[in-house]
Amino acid sequence: MSQGWKDSQNAQFGRRRAPPSSNPPPLWQRTLEVVRSSLPSISVPSSPPFPVSLEWDKIAKHPSADPEAGGLHKRRAMNKRVQVANVLAAVKDILSHFPSPSPPHLVEFCASSGYVALPFKVLNPSAHVTILDPKASSINIGFSRIEGLSLPGMQSGVRAVLGTTETFKEVFDIGVALHACGEATDAVLDACIEKRAAFVLCPCCVGRISRYALGYAEGRAPPQSPNPPPPCHEWTKGDTTRTDLVRNVESAWKSSLASMRDSRYDGRPRPRSQKLTQLLEPHHHGAARNFSSLAKASDAGEWSHEEFEARENSACDGNGDNADVNADDNADSKNKKDCKRIVDFDRLNFAEEKGYVCNSFTMMPSSCSPKNEVLFGYPSEWDN
């Protein structure tokens, strides 16, 4: 009977079994440990540094300002109200630093039909408010919701605009974005920094950011757009029939997404902050690859590319608040959460390095959405 490697007739003769392999942990895990050991606070969720409550009784007098009027079913509308209350608590805090006596101009980017902007307008009737999104169907709902605001004068100074963050060129004071996907959050942060406006962001998925960070590490060229995109368009009654206008804006937006996807790079060096770059650079594969691994783990763990894409697509459909909000207490979820916090930490430090006073917190109660981190900041010159 053959005895394997001890049998001289066996092809395995003389070969000893290899010792059991001890693979190193995946890159994201090693990178996460590097960050945790330098920044232990990264794992600690922070409560809002101010009370989170909204005068829903005032908003109830304007049913079209309530999230349910945006077409959400009851449970999702309930969660959206909590998310809006948290975002508006940060806006209120920021307004306490706003230096101008004139009413502020608040822009809700990636707004869909204006979940944040419309309650804000009801509570701050003198403010100028813009709802911006490149999807005509959403902007049309936003427009109808504005028309439905019921107090006299309430509709003045509030408008729905069809366009992308990148093509919005007006001056504004506060930019908000609730659940903007991937680099769309970075685009809002960039727009705010460019205009020295304050920001309140609740970022959504980060899977695309992982790919773009890798593209940056590989030295890929930034995406080039063959045609200048159409300018933003203020929505008016009857614009649904202007199919050319709608097609132009939507197709320019989709082709800019496609060109980033094809280039595998969105033109932003990552990590975005000096602080995280310096922390990650000396380890493993350099800052951008390490960062990319964290962003990927945050969205999908060590899943196959197909699973990773499927998950990213479902998150990008705006279903972020349908995921299991209670799946937070195992080590895997905790790791993912910490990876996401590092991506957000990078964004906040980037803003700080551009002269912003920044802070962040986890929405209260955190069960309102698995994407429940709020980042906010205002230009430090506001305190002068």
Ligand SMILES: C[S@@+](CC[C@H](N)C(=O)[O-])C[C@H]1O[C@@H](n2cnc3c(N)ncnc32)[C@H](O)[C@@H]1O
């Ligand atoms: C996940 S949804 C979130 C919508 C809404 N804020 C909410 O909380 O439900 C992301 C939104 O961002 C919009 N969006 C994506 N890319 C954008 C861009 N470059 N500029 C402006 N809006 C964008 C989409 O059309 C979509 O309405």
